[in-house]
Amino acid sequence: MSFFEMQAPDGAIRACYAEVKRWIDETGIEGLHRRMDEAEAIFRRIGITFAVYGEGGDPERLIPFDLLPRVFSRLEWQRLEQGIRQRAQALNAFLYDVYHRGEILRAGHIPQELVYLNPAFRPEMLGFDPPGRVYSHIVGIDIVRTGPEAFEVLEDNCRTPSGVSYMLENREIMTRMFPGLFAKGLVTPVDNYPALLLKTLKEVAPPACKGDPVVVLLTPGSLNSAYYEHSFLADLMGIELVEPMDLFVENDRVWKKTTAGPRLVDVIYRRIDDDYLDPLAFRPDSLLGVPGLFHAYRAGGVTLCSAPGAGIADDKAIYVYVPEMIRFYLGEEPILANIPTWQCGDAEGLAYVLAHLGELVAKEVHGSGGYGMLIGPHATKAEIAAYADRIRANPGGFIAQPTLELSTVPTLGETAVVQRHADFRPFCLVGEQMRLVPGGLTRVALTEGSLVVNSSQGGGVKDTWVLRS
Amino acid sequence: MLSRTAANLFWMARYLERAESTARLITMGQRMAVLPGSAYRDEWRSVLRVTGCESFHTGGGPVTEEDVVRILLLDPDNPASIQSCLVRARANGRSVRTKLTQEMWEALNLSWRRFEGYDVGQARAELPTLIDWVKTRACVFRGAAETGMMRHAGHDFMRIGGAIERAQMTLRLLDVKYYVLLPETDVVGGGRDHYQWTSVLHALSGSRAYHHVYGGVHTPANISDFLMINRTFPRSVAYCVDQMRSHLERLAMEHGTLATCHKTVDEIFELLLNGQDGAIFQRGLHESVQLCLKLTNRLADEIADSYYF
Numbered sequence: 001m002s003f004f005e006m007q008a009p010d011g012a013i014r015a016c017y018a019e020v021k022r023w024i025d026e027t028g029i030e031g032l033h034r035r036m037d038e039a040e041a042i043f044r045r046i047g048i049t050f051a052v053y054g055e056g057g058d059p060e061r062l063i064p065f066d067l068l069p070r071v072f073s074r075l076e077w078q079r080l081e082q083g084i085r086q087r088a089q090a091l092n093a094f095l096y097d098v099y100h101r102g103e104i105l106r107a108g109h110i111p112q113e114l115v116y117l118n119p120a121f122r123p124e125m126l127g128f129d130p131p132g133r134v135y136s137h138i139v140g141i142d143i144v145r146t147g148p149e150a151f152e153v154l155e156d157n158c159r160t161p162s163g164v165s166y167m168l169e170n171r172e173i174m175t176r177m178f179p180g181l182f183a184k185g186l187v188t189p190v191d192n193y194p195a196l197l198l199k200t201l202k203e204v205a206p207p208a209c210k211g212d213p214v215v216v217l218l219t220p221g222s223l224n225s226a227y228y229e230h231s232f233l234a235d236l237m238g239i240e241l242v243e244p245m246d247l248f249v250e251n252d253r254v255w256k257k258t259t260a261g262p263r264l265v266d267v268i269y270r271r272i273d274d275d276y277l278d279p280l281a282f283r284p285d286s287l288l289g290v291p292g293l294f295h296a297y298r299a300g301g302v303t304l305c306s307a308p309g310a311g312i313a314d315d316k317a318i319y320v321y322v323p324e325m326i327r328f329y330l331g332e333e334p335i336l337a338n339i340p341t342w343q344c345g346d347a348e349g350l351a352y353v354l355a356h357l358g359e360l361v362a363k364e365v366h367g368s369g370g371y372g373m374l375i376g377p378h379a380t381k382a383e384i385a386a387y388a389d390r391i392r393a394n395p396g397g398f399i400a401q402p403t404l405e406l407s408t409v410p411t412l413g414e415t416a417v418v419q420r421h422a423d424f425r426p427f428c429l430v431g432e433q434m435r436l437v438p439g440g441l442t443r444v445a446l447t448e449g450s451l452v453v454n455s456s457q458g459g460g461v462k463d464t465w466v467l468r469s
Numbered sequence: 470m471l472s473r474t475a476a477n478l479f480w481m482a483r484y485l486e487r488a489e490s491t492a493r494l495i496t497m498g499q500r501m502a503v504l505p506g507s508a509y510r511d512e513w514r515s516v517l518r519v520t521g522c523e524s525f526h527t528g529g530g531p532v533t534e535e536d537v538v539r540i541l542l543l544d545p546d547n548p549a550s551i552q553s554c555l556v557r558a559r560a561n562g563r564s565v566r567t568k569l570t571q572e573m574w575e576a577l578n579l580s581w582r583r584f585e586g587y588d589v590g591q592a593r594a595e596l597p598t599l600i601d602w603v604k605t606r607a608c609v610f611r612g613a614a615e616t617g618m619m620r621h622a623g624h625d626f627m628r629i630g631g632a633i634e635r636a637q638m639t640l641r642l643l644d645v646k647y648y649v650l651l652p653e654t655d656v657v658g659g660g661r662d663h664y665q666w667t668s669v670l671h672a673l674s675g676s677r678a679y680h681h682v683y684g685g686v687h688t689p690a691n692i693s694d695f696l697m698i699n700r701t702f703p704r705s706v707a708y709c710v711d712q713m714r715s716h717l718e719r720l721a722m723e724h725g726t727l728a729t730c731h732k733t734v735d736e737i738f739e740l741l742l743n744g745q746d747g748a749i750f751q752r753g754l755h756e757s758v759q760l761c762l763k764l765t766n767r768l769a770d771e772i773a774d775s776y777y778f
Contacts, residue, residue, distance in 0.1 A: 227563075260724045
């Protein structure tokens with residue numbers, strides 16, 4: 001039995017959901033459906049869309065929005081917040097370490113080859129001190145819940161986690177459509193996120209920057225699946241949204257091409273993968289990118305957020321060692337637990353996984369977005385056999401975890417409020433200090449019983465409330 | 470402002486204006502084609518010709534309304550079709566999403582795929598509605614910009630793009646008339662010629678305004694004066710050139726420098742100034758129209774050069 005966040009098994013409504021429940025009863029299912037249609041029309045008109053790779057069809061599909069908020073109590077949030085900050089701090093400490101002396105590896109806590117032979121590791125970053133020693137300025141941590149007190153980290157996102165625009169827009173839509181729900185001031189606002197993000201980005205200005213740092217958001221372009229989010233964030237921060245072709249490097253400084261000629265850029269919040277940042281430093285065959293960008297970065301002429309190579313910290317093979325990192329760098333016990341994980345790369349793990357594949361969730365180490373994973377209990381025998389072959393062919397490329405009893409949240413069904421599995425992605429900002437808005441993105445699997453919440457796999461989103469008291 | 474942003478805003482406005490212009494052209498073609506004897510004159514071909522789309526009409530014989538609707542309204546492969554223009558206007562707008570207001574974006578984004586998969590027969594049956602719809606989209610967009618958009622350089626580039634396209638549209642419409650029938654010097658003597666000249670006014674929503682300026686008589690000289698030289702009618706070439714000048718001036722102030730495009734726009738302005746009192750008509754309307762088209766094209770190129778597009 002999954003833990004239902006709204007209602008105890010005996011039928012009692014959990015205290016933090018009292019307001020939501022009252023509103024559901026008052027509005028009625030039909031009323032909610034009507035409002036849902038309105039919400040969808042607003043989303044469509046605004047143009048909040050999410051392109052799905054490899055599925056064909058509408059290139060600008062709407063991500064489904066569920067009207068019923070997910071609620072955390074003040075106490076629940078306090079614990080989450082501590083755990084998230086702790087994790088974000090440890091991940092950045094780890095990044096600094098592996099690109100310097102590698103103490104944690106020397107101490108034998110993490111196998112060296114797992115780091116140094118990892119494709120996400122960027123030897124180009126060795127010995128370089130990024131401003132403030134921050135590598136991952138926006139850490140998105142995916143958290144699942146399995147019981148009233150049990151929060152576990154599913155994975156970390158240290159590169160360029162997306163989804164924060166949904167957090168902001170979902171709240172915006174809810175406030176616009178149901179002002180009464182928020183009138184009592186029960187819910188902590190999240191709308192200062194863009195201001196905090198800008199503050200964070202300015203705090204890590206490069207040594208060469210004089211005066212107020214010029215920050216830009218670098219997007220691959222309007223065909224990228226997260227383009228809406230890029231333009232949305234640039235807009236709310238009041239900064240320029242640039243594409244690689246708008247930038248060039250001269251004398252180790254980065255310039256943007258404007259109608260009045262070149263203008264300096266200090267900090268780049270980049271939403272482009274490492275590989276495509278700079279064809280001179282990374283993939284030479286890339287047509288994207290700004291030649292010389294990485295050199296300018298190392299010379300202190302510009303700051304890249306996140307730092308190239310930050311991905312080594314969120315690699316699925318490294319994930320297992322995050323609790324170890326917390327102990328090693330911070331001398332603390334992890335507040336948020338990891339999910340037990342078997343690494344197919346070691347013989348013991350492989351044997352266990354192959355013997356129990358039907359009960360496990362197996363993932364590619366370098367995969368993301370819910371692609372290339374196997375959910376054992378939901379797979380056919382043939383699928384399991386085929387996946388086992390893939391694991392045997394390249395054991396190091398896979399990990400497996402138990403199939404979790406993910407908690408469920410109230411979701412609007414055809415005729416009633418139904419239970420659907422959800423996860424949670426808060427966004428921790430790391431600059432001179434750490435900042436966290438009370439909220440995040442709740443993703444919900446809209447199919448009954450489904451455990452896959454990724455928007456690329458038909459998951460939806462909902463507003464997430466953190467109560468004031 | 471990023472050069473690319475300037476380019477996107479400039480082209481967004483041009484494509485949207487072009488969609489509307491093409492819609493107006495189709496209306497005019499329709500009016501002309503229903504006149505007696507038009508089957509022999511191939512009015513529809515002249516519509517294709519002035520939009521540079523004649524090559525899309527394959528096979529011999531006269532060009533029909535069906536051809537024009539297919540080529541100028543629906544064809545996604547024809548870069549000048551209304552469908553392509555709307556898609557491109559939106560694509561340009563989408564890549565400078567942060568420079569548009571919410572309302573402007575909504576105006577661009579609403580039903581931008583309306584013509585996808587539309588069948589020619591259905592489009593012909595609904596033609597007046599569709600044409601109106603295109604015009605309304607452009608109006609809503611302009612209206613949203615009017616009261617919501619920041620008056621930064623981006624606004625200037627957008628207005629200039631729109632003004633260039635609108636001027637060129639008026640020039641092309643005048644040229645359709647030229648292709649259909651060489652201009653006559655006398656008072657328009659009723660019948661077809663009268664209708665053809667008044668169709669040009671109609672297509673530009675200028676019939677009433679024309680009467681206010683010139684009284685009830687339609688003469689080719691007055692009509693061309695109205696559409697080329699008059700500085701109060703917003704679709705006249707002179708009005709559009711005034712707009713380009715004032716926005717280019719603002720850009721020059723903001724950037725602190727004049728460029729070649731500023732010379733060219735003055736050149737066009739002079740040309741029109743010297744065409745007053747029927748002079749432009751006496752000198753040869755077609756030649757003047759062609760010269761203006763050439764100069765406005767050059768202007769667009771020079772703007773792109775001057776501002777590093």
